[in-house]
Amino acid sequence: MESRIEKIKQQLQSQGFKLTPQREATVRILLENEQDHLSAEEVYMLVKDIAPEIGLATVYRTLELLSELHVLEKLNFGDGVARYDLRSDDNHHHHHHLICVECGSVKEIKEDWLLPLEDRLFREFKFKVIDHRLDFQGICSECAEKHSGNETSLNDQPSA
Amino acid sequence: MESRIEKIKQQLQSQGFKLTPQREATVRILLENEQDHLSAEEVYMLVKDIAPEIGLATVYRTLELLSELHVLEKLNFGDGVARYDLRSDDNHHHHHHLICVECGSVKEIKEDWLLPLEDRLFREFKFKVIDHRLDFQGICSECAEKHSGNETSLNDQPSA
DNA sequence: CTGGGTGCAAAAGGTTTGCATACCC
DNA sequence: GGGTATGCAAACCTTTTGCACCCAG
Numbered sequence: 623m624e625s626r627i628e629k630i631k632q633q634l635q636s637q638g639f640k641l642t643p644q645r646e647a648t649v650r651i652l653l654e655n656e657q658d659h660l661s662a663e664e665v666y667m668l669v670k671d672i673a674p675e676i677g678l679a680t681v682y683r684t685l686e687l688l689s690e691l692h693v694l695e696k697l698n699f700g701d702g703v704a705r706y707d708l709r710s711d712d713n714h715h716h717h718h719h720l721i722c723v724e725c726g727s728v729k730e731i732k733e734d735w736l737l738p739l740e741d742r743l744f745r746e747f748k749f750k751v752i753d754h755r756l757d758f759q760g761i762c763s764e765c766a767e768k769h770s771g772n773e774t775s776l777n778d779q780p781s782a
Numbered sequence: 783m784e785s786r787i788e789k790i791k792q793q794l795q796s797q798g799f800k801l802t803p804q805r806e807a808t809v810r811i812l813l814e815n816e817q818d819h820l821s822a823e824e825v826y827m828l829v830k831d832i833a834p835e836i837g838l839a840t841v842y843r844t845l846e847l848l849s850e851l852h853v854l855e856k857l858n859f860g861d862g863v864a865r866y867d868l869r870s871d872d873n874h875h876h877h878h879h880l881i882c883v884e885c886g887s888v889k890e891i892k893e894d895w896l897l898p899l900e901d902r903l904f905r906e907f908k909f910k911v912i913d914h915r916l917d918f919q920g921i922c923s924e925c926a927e928k929h930s931g932n933e934t935s936l937n938d939q940p941s942a
Numbered sequence: 943c944t945g946g947g948t949g950c951a952a953a954a955g956g957t958t959t960g961c962a963t964a965c966c967c
Numbered sequence: 968g969g970g971t972a973t974g975c976a977a978a979c980c981t982t983t984t985g986c987a988c989c990c991a992g
Contacts, residue, residue: 800965823956842958843958846957
């Protein structure tokens with residue numbers, strides 16, 4: 623964890639930015655909650671616990687800056703707020719999301735299953751892929767278990 | 783086109799809603815611009831030409847209603863506005879987007895390349911897919927041509 | 943001193959809501 | 968009349984911006 627902070631510090635400094643206490647606190651929160659996809663507001667709430675004087679605007683500015691440095695990825699699941707996700711390495715961020723329409727949980731899959739498709743896109747459409755975004759909406763295993771026993775067809779539309 | 787409006791009218795009526803002149807005008811705009819991914823504001827501007835008295839709120843309410851009926855899909859490309867896309871059939875909406883990071887164009891691919899992956903998700907993660915969303919960011923063929931001649935590596939990060 | 947960084951409050955921009963009015967069975 | 972639908976304006980919410988102040992080199 624310290625080494626990851628150190629690395630981010632170097633990334634900042636290499637561009638002339640500083641790892642201020644506020645930024646460090648923000649990064650720590652992101653590291654501690656790496657599995658979640660926190661919104662700016664959520665990050666703010668958590669950061670306030672360890673750096674009470676911080677302002678929301680600073681959190682936004684930090685998240686924006688880290689996104690530009692490709693330390694974070696800014697995500698949008700369509701719920702009206704931007705969410706942020708640490709990138710594990712700097713150039714490839716090919717993971718996928720499983721979004722449960724029942725409980726709202728978001729699970730991350732680290733593998734990249736799309737390389738063959740990206741090749742095909744280039745061949746068929748001359749479209750050179752830089753990054754992609756793949757989200758699946760469906761029913762997670764936990765929610766599916768709650769249903770076991772009734773006969774709900776999983777092909778039905780969810781009642782949204 | 784008239785038959786598609788008729789079908790939407792029936793979908794509305796089956797749920798106790800009406801196809802009012804404002805809603806019909808909105809649907810016509812969506813049909814006429816099926817290839818684009820219009821924002822609410824853009825729909826509003828276009829609808830005003832054929833139904834000048836309409837209000838923005840009505841457009842939002844219509845778009846929301848049609849999304850609930852699965853006539854439209856509400857999309858978010860991360861540019862701060864929701865966009866809307868007509869669904870060609872009611873249960874399967876498996877298409878993909880090619881988003882050019884240079885010119886911002888969005889091209890739609892109608893095929894579904896992900897069925898094998900969805901099977902795999904169910905086998906490996908017990909996750910039952912209902913729908914998915916796949917967007918590729920990259921360089922479209924038009925923009926790539928503008929670059930032909932210089933040596934820009936397409937593996938470079940775009941300057942965002 | 944200079945440049946980046948911060949907090950606060952205000953502004954911005956997209957979307958939603960309250961309400962009085964209008965329409966239709 | 969009861970329910971749905973509409974236009975307008977106000978409210979909302981997330982995000983951005985302006986500005987005075989602060990800190991490190």
